[in-house]
Amino acid sequence: xxxxxxxxxxxxxxxxxxxxxxxxxxxxxxxxxxxxxxxxxxxxxxxxxxxxxxxxxxxxxxxxxxxxxxxxxxxxxxxxxxxxxxxxxxxxxxxxxxxxxxxxxxxxxxxxxxxxxxxxxxxxxxxxxxxxxxxxxxxxxxxxxxxxxxxxxxxxxxxxxxxxxxxxxxxxxxxxxxxxxxxxxxxxxxxxxxxxxxxxxxxxxxxxxxxxxxxxxxxxxxxxxxxxxxxxxxxxxxxxxxxxxxxxxxxxxxxxxxxxxxxxxxxxxxxxxxxxx
Amino acid sequence: xxxxxxxxxxxxxxxxxxxxxxxxxxxxxxxxxxxxxxxxxxxxxxxxxxxxxxxxxxxxxxxxxxxxxxxxxxxxxxxxxxxxxxxxxxxxxxxxxxxxxxxxxxxxxxxxxxxxxxxxxxxxxxxxxxxxxxxxxxxxxxxxxxxxxxxxxxxxxxxxxxxxxxxxxxxxxxxxxxxxxxxxxxxxxxxxxxxxxxxxxxxxxxxxxxxxxxxxxxxxxxxxxxxxxxxxxxxxxxxxxxxxxxxxxxxxxxxxxxxxx
Numbered sequence: 001x002x003x004x005x006x007x008x009x010x011x012x013x014x015x016x017x018x019x020x021x022x023x024x025x026x027x028x029x030x031x032x033x034x035x036x037x038x039x040x041x042x043x044x045x046x047x048x049x050x051x052x053x054x055x056x057x058x059x060x061x062x063x064x065x066x067x068x069x070x071x072x073x074x075x076x077x078x079x080x081x082x083x084x085x086x087x088x089x090x091x092x093x094x095x096x097x098x099x100x101x102x103x104x105x106x107x108x109x110x111x112x113x114x115x116x117x118x119x120x121x122x123x124x125x126x127x128x129x130x131x132x133x134x135x136x137x138x139x140x141x142x143x144x145x146x147x148x149x150x151x152x153x154x155x156x157x158x159x160x161x162x163x164x165x166x167x168x169x170x171x172x173x174x175x176x177x178x179x180x181x182x183x184x185x186x187x188x189x190x191x192x193x194x195x196x197x198x199x200x201x202x203x204x205x206x207x208x209x210x211x212x213x214x215x216x217x218x219x220x221x222x223x224x225x226x227x228x229x230x231x232x233x234x235x236x237x238x239x240x241x242x243x244x245x246x247x248x249x250x251x252x253x254x255x256x257x258x259x260x261x262x263x264x265x266x267x268x269x270x271x272x273x274x275x276x277x
Numbered sequence: 278x279x280x281x282x283x284x285x286x287x288x289x290x291x292x293x294x295x296x297x298x299x300x301x302x303x304x305x306x307x308x309x310x311x312x313x314x315x316x317x318x319x320x321x322x323x324x325x326x327x328x329x330x331x332x333x334x335x336x337x338x339x340x341x342x343x344x345x346x347x348x349x350x351x352x353x354x355x356x357x358x359x360x361x362x363x364x365x366x367x368x369x370x371x372x373x374x375x376x377x378x379x380x381x382x383x384x385x386x387x388x389x390x391x392x393x394x395x396x397x398x399x400x401x402x403x404x405x406x407x408x409x410x411x412x413x414x415x416x417x418x419x420x421x422x423x424x425x426x427x428x429x430x431x432x433x434x435x436x437x438x439x440x441x442x443x444x445x446x447x448x449x450x451x452x453x454x455x456x457x458x459x460x461x462x463x464x465x466x467x468x469x470x471x472x473x474x475x476x477x478x479x480x481x482x483x484x485x486x487x488x489x490x491x492x493x494x495x496x497x498x499x500x501x502x503x504x505x506x507x508x509x510x511x512x513x514x515x516x517x518x519x520x521x522x523x524x525x526x527x528x529x530x531x532x533x534x535x536x537x538x
Contacts, residue, residue: 071430088433095434102427107449107526116445117435148526150533168435 016083017044018204019068019172023077026063037063039229040077047171050198050205052215054262055225055233056270061208064230065176068206069095081172094165098177100158104149110136111145114164121168135167136160138200139193155186159193166197172204180210188246191218195244212266216240216258217249224265226274233269236262312495319499326500331485336504339481342398343470346405350466351459354410358417358455359447368418379415383408383465384472396477404473405466412461420454421447453527456520463516467509482508 026038037060045051055061066072068079070089079086081093094117097103104113114135118128136142139159149157158178165173175194179187191214198205209215215222222236238258240249249255302316327336361367361375386407387400394400424447432446448455474483486501488494521528 066430069430069434071433089436091436093434095431097427097431099427102425103431105428105445105449106530107452108445116437116441120435120437120441148529150526150530164435 018047018049018082019045019206020080021064021068021077022080024064024067024074024079025076026060026067026072027075036229038067040231041225042077043223043232043235045172045204045206047204048202049221050195050207050219051221051223052207052209052219053223053225054209054212054215054266055230056227056266057210058228059225059269060228060230061210061225062176064225065095065174065206065208069093069174092171094168094170094173096158096161096165096173096175096178098180100154100161100178100181101149103161104157104164106148106150109146109148110141110152110160110163113149113160114167117164117168131167131169132163135163138166138197139163153186155182155190158182158190162190162193162197166201166203170203172206175205175207177209178207179214187214192246194218199242212262213250213259216255216262217244217246222258222262224262224269226269227272231275233273233275234265236265314496314499319496319503322496323500323503326497327504335480335482335485336508338398339470339474339483340508342401342473342481343405343466346402346469347409347462347466349402350406350409350462351413353406354413354458354462355417355448355455358414359421359443359451361414362418362421362451363447368422375411375415379411383469387473387476391477401470401473401478401481405469408469409462409466412465413455413458416454416458416461417451420451423454424450452524456524460513460516460520463512464509467505467512471505 021041021043024038024041025036028035028037041064053061053064063072067074068086070079070086070093081090084090105116108116111132114132115128118131123131132145133142136145139162141156141159141163144152144156149160152160161178179190182190194205194207195218197203207215207218209218216238219238222238224233224236225231226233236258240252240254240258298316305313305315306317308315361371383404387404390400390403390407394403428446428450432442437446470481471483471486474481475487478484482501482505486498486505489498489501
């Protein structure tokens, strides 16, 4: 079921999964008006993997991500990160939200935004400085340290949010439809940025999206969700070469096949198909 | 981009005040009405009325009480407002009570406060606090409650400690609302400063105005009223300077949202 992570080959493969989601169920509300958003989700992610989760709209993708992030209590089942049950936002996890404009502190400069979580982690000042500079450099924003987020374009704001996550040096990075609100060209750039950072840093990435192309282009594995109440419909291993770029990768026959396969799964999910058994 | 109308607006800023003063001056120029002395006479007595000892004896004590009461009210309002705004249970519990107390005009508390706090400075400061605290408190509650959900989640994900969350998220985020409350509180504070000095006082601007009125020193009484107006203008100017510094991010954010549509 799991594929070997190729990207972070430098890191020796740990025997256990980094993230384990077991029988996750989430019901909103109580009594007769309760809504079952997630019925049963079980999957795991190995250290260094880049996994995409894709599903039709309303499939409870955000619910799932919020449960994994420890922002939302599960109704039953559990999320285990590095052997520890998640009950609140765990250490060593960073999240990039879709609403970049609302996830950066508007009263802080770009630098302060990136630096704040490091201060909370009590990283010494010199080290903090280095991390902030490196992170901003890595996302291509080395020259806007003292700007405020609202002075930047949407794509640049999301880069700041990514820089903040990267500087935090998380072991797992959760991304909740991070590029849904930026234009197509910016989105392509940001997708490449995520691939580059992931390969360079060896961080584990869980990337939630509703965009089929994006999930195939980015992931080593794509987990396709059913419609609500959500279960895992299928896990698709993406056997594309590790060096990907927008032009060649997307024109590979294999890319088209995988894309068509995931597309078909999503169509089935929309019709309400469920995995057998 | 620079606003082309800005120069014009700065020129026009003193236009209305000048017009009003001119109207007052002209309509009272040859007034013989005892209660409406010519503005010229009022202004001539201004200097000797206020700058021959009354500034330190009356104006400064008034301002000191105002400042004390105002600062206590802001601290209290922000403190309680943050607590109430952060907790749904607390909010449900105290909100009806708040509405009740807020509806009581502070001046009617003066006789009651005199019983507890005597007739000294404490009473006057308390009157100012009891009136100023409400706009700050209620605006803070609103500001804290309306904090962006995504921003809250972000703070949780990056495990901000409670203290940093308060300083970097809650207070900064509620800042614009708190400032709106503090601005309202300032004008209420000036009114209460005067009212508190009309009962059982021995100095202060309000006290002095009442003394002049009772002594039929009508031009002097008018200078007191002008003095109050000037205090109000200066204080609101100081407030604006502080506000524009602290909330420059907010002005910028709003402007950028407008241009982005």
